[in-house]
Amino acid sequence: MDTTLTILGIESSCDDTGAAVVRHVPGQPPEILSNVVFGQADLHAAYGGVVPEIAARAHVEKLDLAIERALAAAGLGPRDLDGVAVTAGPGLIGGVMAGVMCAKGFAAALGLPIIGVNHLAGHALTPRLTDGLAFPYLMLLVSGGHCQFLRVTAADRFTRLGGTIDDAPGEAFDKIAKALSLPQPGGPEVERAAARGNDVITLPRPLLDRDGCDMSFSGLKTAVLRARDAALVDGTLPASTRDDICASFQAAVADILVAKSRRALDLMPEATAFAVAGGVAANGAIRAGLSDLCAERGIASTAPPLALCTDNAAMIAWAGIERLRLGQTDDMSLAARPRWPLDTDAAPMLGSGRKGAKA
Ligand code: KG4
Ligand code: ZN
Numbered sequence: 503m504d505t506t507l508t509i510l511g512i513e514s515s516c517d518d519t520g521a522a523v524v525r526h527v528p529g530q531p532p533e534i535l536s537n538v539v540f541g542q543a544d545l546h547a548a549y550g551g552v553v554p555e556i557a558a559r560a561h562v563e564k565l566d567l568a569i570e571r572a573l574a575a576a577g578l579g580p581r582d583l584d585g586v587a588v589t590a591g592p593g594l595i596g597g598v599m600a601g602v603m604c605a606k607g608f609a610a611a612l613g614l615p616i617i618g619v620n621h622l623a624g625h626a627l628t629p630r631l632t633d634g635l636a637f638p639y640l641m642l643l644v645s646g647g648h649c650q651f652l653r654v655t656a657a658d659r660f661t662r663l664g665g666t667i668d669d670a671p672g673e674a675f676d677k678i679a680k681a682l683s684l685p686q687p688g689g690p691e692v693e694r695a696a697a698r699g700n701d702v703i704t705l706p707r708p709l710l711d712r713d714g715c716d717m718s719f720s721g722l723k724t725a726v727l728r729a730r731d732a733a734l735v736d737g738t739l740p741a742s743t744r745d746d747i748c749a750s751f752q753a754a755v756a757d758i759l760v761a762k763s764r765r766a767l768d769l770m771p772e773a774t775a776f777a778v779a780g781g782v783a784a785n786g787a788i789r790a791g792l793s794d795l796c797a798e799r800g801i802a803s804t805a806p807p808l809a810l811c812t813d814n815a816a817m818i819a820w821a822g823i824e825r826l827r828l829g830q831t832d833d834m835s836l837a838a839r840p841r842w843p844l845d846t847d848a849a850p851m852l853g854s855g856r857k858g859a860k861a
Contacts, residue, residue, distance in 0.1 A: 515593025587822020
């Protein structure tokens with residue numbers, strides 16, 4: 503299909519309700535006409551994490567409004583669309599179902615094709631939306647529920663080169679924020695505290711002695727908790743020590759990601775570029791470490807702008823356009839899937855993405 507495509511994207515797999523319109527004229531860079539995201543942080547704040555039932559209900563309440571706003575901001579009506587792309591997994595099942603049902607209703611009413619998108623493919627294809635990256639490229643997808651290196655050779659061909667064997671880094675950032683009484687989501691809070699502190703606390707860099715590019719963050723998290731307990735003064739943690747812990751933790755995560763990225767690049771010498779995406783890719787220290795590595799290796803590096811690193815519907819609309827260009831669409835039998843590995847040939851990782859729900 504080589505005509506102009508204008509696609510509505512819908513995202514509701516975790517705690518962000520998103521709707522966006524992306525247009526692609528063949529031969530030109532894609533254009534994000536609108537990108538609406540309603541976060542739910544305030545709804546989950548009291549619970550120290552995302553509560554699936556609350557998330558699903560909030561998606562149901564906000565999806566219509568998000569779509570209405572996305573169309574209005576794009577200056578378009580429903581009849582100007584060529585299709586509806588929706589996250590069909592992996593994610594919190596109630597939220598994914600809310601999005602899929604909404605997309606089905608919309609597509610059926612307007613007679614539009616519906617395209618089910620893997621949320622991870624949305625993240626992994628974002629560098630093509632933002633930077634026009636050509637295949638093949640190496641992708642580090644690093645978010646609240648996932649951490650994996652992917653060889654991306656086509657819009658529907660992803661090979662997993664390695665990944666976390668336990669926690670995802672975003673999950674570790676969130677748990678550490680909670681342990682240090684910082685608000686959720688933890689990543690940006692830990693980064694802010696780290697900027698005030700210094701990397702002076704010795705923390706482990708697990709699995710660096712092991713070949714390949716598998717990673718582990720659970721032992722690092724435990725070491726941080728021990729460092730916190732050892733630093734308590736009369737049962738409270740001095741703010742300066744908390745900031746030092748954050749700086750030291752962030753430095754350890756960056757070191758692990760950089761060291762393993764070096765190995766992943768060794769495994770994919772044909773890569774034309776190295777891209778990083780997912781919520782944790784918003785972290786300045788991690789972005790800087792990875793871009794230094796790419797400069798050292800003489801390979802192009804890209805990291806989407808922050809708003810397109812975290813969950814959003816523009817990446818889903820774009821992944822939908824990529825699928826449509828390959829002639830791939832779904833129908834009313836499209837199912838919402840809580841788990842949906844990108845590389846179906848890869849052996850499941852032991853304990854990988856324990857939460858399994860976030861992506
Ligand atoms: O991709 P994303 O928006 O959602 C999914 O996990 O699907 O990623 C969210 C994760 C959260 O764990 C959040 O704490 C983390 O990304 N994150 C960060 C930063 N911003 C968001 N982690 C470290 N530094 C940041 N600046
Ligand atoms: Zn995500």
